[in-house]
Amino acid sequence: SAVISQKPSRDICQRGTSLTIQCQVDSQVTMMFWYRQQPGQSLTLIATANQGSEATYESGFVIDKFPISRPNLTFSTLTVSNMSPEDSSIYLCSVSMGGTSYEQYFGPGTRLTVT
């Protein structure tokens, strides 16, 4: 299994500012992902964080708004840039080891409120 920690656990930010969320895993993992969970909604994949190269973004998400870094196999960051109240959400880091029926683990999430 993998134990995932995220920092910060929650934050309240003013519109127009940026917040960087950190994700740390206790072991090396093949794949790292960033999800968003808006109130009452299901999880939506923002991007796959690729080690040593640019992240792969899903439709509707762009690098300028959500820049992602992954310097090694245990750490990644997601930045929410130029925030607006619509960005208020829970942001979750997720990891998997790869394979056919591979398990996917989720971090505790970062609850972001933009005022």
Next chain:
Amino acid sequence: KNQVEQSPQSLIILEGKNCTLQCNYTVSPFSNLRWYKQDTGRGPVSLTIMTFSENTKSNGRYTATLDADTKQSSLHITASQLSDSASYICVVRNWDTDKLIFGTGTRLQVFP
């Protein structure tokens, strides 16, 4: 269209009672189906993973079933406890894209 629908949206039961949550999906081609438990303010935690050939899988008091022909799954919770209060999310992986498709969850509340 790749969708996962869950019912009921919310459920209230008394401690000690059993309950069954439903999941219907249209994800194709199918790879596997997972049930996650998400406590308030926490990330989802996996309960079961089932592939096409598996009909039933248990994890303690949680038993998941899968009917790949009708594209339906259920999660049965036996002898519920207060700690079972959480959202339960059905997730299906698409074989082609390898992406997880999430349902919106069933919010379960267990009262003493």
